[in-house]
Amino acid sequence: MTEDVRVIRAYIALSVGIFILIFLVALWMGRYPLEFGDVIDYFTGNLPKSSNEYKVIHELRIPRTIVAALVGIGLGLSGLLYQETFQNKLVSPDFLGVTSGACVGAALAILLGLSALMISLFAFVMGIITVVFTLSLAKVFQNRSPTILLLSGIIIGGLMSALLSMIKYFADPESTLASITFWLMGSCEHVTMKDVGLLLPLIAGCSVILLSIRWRINLVALGREEAQTKGLNYVLYRRLIIVMATLMTTSAVSIVGSVGWIGLVIPHMVRLLVGRNTANTIPLTILFGGVFMIIVDILSRSFTNSEVPLAAISGLFGTVIFIAIIYIRRRSILESD
């Protein structure tokens, strides 16, 4: 076994360990005080089902921690996929307008006074519709360049932001406007096992597919010309990647709201450690994305008596980490990057 392989395996093993530890800490920490032993007892079946401790872990903390991890995985992977496919390290999961579209859907549902499930559904559907708009607009320009797609995403994203402003303008400042604003900032507070059921098949399914073709994603990153002449059906792979990244991002945003920075910071962090080979970056992005988002969720419910929005915490940490990454890499960032 070469030294490279050993180092990567060590990183993966360490990350799995940290993931499990942070997951357990997330079940232990929170406003309702628990002993760490309660968490262990929960998994060994020694915690009485009628106890408050069991209910707190089982009904509140387990669903939100799983959802937080899935959101981190989904957004991290989507960011990595888009950055590699479009050969642009500055694109994030919402560059096709997914997030702004989902926000419009959710805001509209809140304005109409619909249930939590309908808010998620509206957000999901609008996220998908927005991506279809972006892809259709890019087609109108009759140019296959990734830059055209990027510009189309900016245009449609801008349009969706305008629509969101309109919805906010018509919302009641006393009730619905506050709900819309809070939803937009992201939260795991009202997450239930139902949400886990909605999110898990999509994110886990996409993750399994990506893990199985993790080496081949490298060829997509080479660009159309080189990928095709090396034997890859580039157009098919690019479509598959856009579909998976859209599904993961939209489903994540539709459950917890808009959470920024993860899709940008996590892939950069992983590349800094193990280089660009997607056979290594995909599994590590899954682990790092999950850990990052669980930590964000722990902090969001541990600072004050009420919940701090996820976007505020992820933005705070995201910017600091991103500055650190750019500082470390400042000498190796080239114009062609």
Added chain:
Amino acid sequence: MKAIELEDVTFSYGKGKRKVLDGVGLSCEPGTVNALIGLNGCGKTTLIKVMAGLEKPLVGTVRYYGRDLSELTFRERASVLAYVRQNYGSLSDYSVKDYLLFGTANKLDLFDVPGKGEKEAVREIVMRFGITHLYDKKLGELSGGERQIVSICSAMVQDSKVVLLDEPCSALDIVNQNKVLTILNSIAKDSEKTILFSTHNPNHALYTEANVFLLGSGKIIDSGPAEEIITPDRLKPIYGEGICYSKDQPYNEISFARR
């Protein structure tokens, strides 16, 4: 059987636009070096892209060893032809080792990752080309000449019968130009691969003793062995009246007369 055969290939970028290629026909024998020569903007890159299956011709056919390119799957294409492009784009943080292994993709199944066999094959080629010192470096750390040799190695890893190279010497100094051209010659001779490269420098065809295809305004104007084609008389239709032999050169190098 011809290694490469083009018949009446016509191409334009969009309906109603100027024909970049206009009824191009050419053929190459297996195991030969072939040079596509012409001025900047005459359609060399477009022709190579059409030959690599990256652009679809409006009319005409491209055949490799008798098989129509449009009927081959991407995987079959990769086993027939490798393409070395002019620049790398934004791949600077891939290591040479990782990049070369991508050349093995057409031999692997969908869920496979390169194993011991593929890694050994890459190592062998790296040793053959004398670039073991570059193996663990990143592409972004290489010089222009080293990058070009690495991309030719990548085509060798792919192990296709034909290698198409778009201006392999365009960004290189004369030492590296010589190195790359020598490598192309040795590939054709030792590995019996068919090489076709484009260049705007007619002397490159002389160095490689290539079969020349002279491209002008999207048409093949002249073709034949380098020593016959690379003469002032035969090149005048493309390069103009000023073209002449350089003095005191080991080859009949072509240059422009001093005014």
